[in-house]
Amino acid sequence: MNTVATILVIEDEPKIAKILVDFLQQEGFNVEVLHDGLGAVEHIKQHQPDFVILDIMLPNKDGLSICKEVRQFSAVPILMLTARIDEIDRLMGLGFGADDYVCKPFSAREVVARVQAVLRRTQIKASPIDPQVVTYKAINLNLERFQCLVNQQLVELTPVEFRLLLALVKKPRVVFSRDSLMHSSYDDDRIVSSRTIDSHMKNLRNKLAQALPETELLHSVYGIGYKIE
Known part of the structure; x- marks a missing residue:
């Protein structure tokens, strides 16, 4: 079952932010809001x-700076809002790493449609047809190669650690008992x-923390x- 996507809205005008929140929530998204750019990257x-x-x-930190910093550690889809239509071509040409741009004033329905379109496009890229690949956020598990990539970095895992992570990644936000994790992680019936x-x-937590500080x-x-979340 697909998990509900979380949308972060970074918009300093409360009325615009409220409209976006209402429309996005109507479409079933979880929505978080920041009204200031200072703590956005963190x-x-x-x-x-x-x-x-x-x-x-x-205020305090502009969206272009935020976008450039985020692109240093994340491929999260970004839709940028601008008040000047003539900026869009320039911004796209400069390659700040955003996935789409919308000019104010805008239709909230159009923004939601753009969000849905970009999510579909990025999910297709992030979820290969190959059934041997399991992905969750920055974690990519290749079952055929027994390989773990976290934030595009190779993380060396033991067989047990790999199976533990695989069990959790397959069902994000689900709480697993130690017994169920034990059965998922060991091929034999040993008592652990x-x-x-x-x-x-x-x-496992320490190894993931090195790739995702x-x-x-x-x-x-x-x-x-x-659980993993």
Whole structure:
């Protein structure tokens, strides 16, 4: 089952932000809002939204600077909002890394349609037809090669760590008990203690953290087990 996409709206005009939020939520998206550009890059690093709607003119830090910085660590789709129609050709030519541009004033329905179109396009690219590849956010698992890429970096995993991560990635936000993770991670019927699973998860978390600093994807759920989110 597909998870609900989270859209981050970075727009300093409250009325415009509210309109976008209302229309996006009507289409079933989760929506987060920032009204200032200063903490936007850090927010994207930590929360990893599925899509960013980014105004060019923002207080404290402009949208172009944000876009360039985000492109240094993320391929998240970005739709930029500009108040000048003559800027669009120039911005596209300069290659700031945005996926699309919309000029103000705009139709909220058009923005939603653009978001949906870009998401479809990027999801096709990010989800190869090859059934041997499983992807979640910045994690890419190649089952045939037993290879893990995180943020385009090769991460060396043990067989058990790979199977643990695969089980979690296949069902994001689902909480797995230690017993279910044990059965997913070992080919035989050996008896493994919960402490062993905890140790593997600790190692796995540390390896992911090296490729995704300041971002925590693996979460322990007290008294139950683990999930990825």
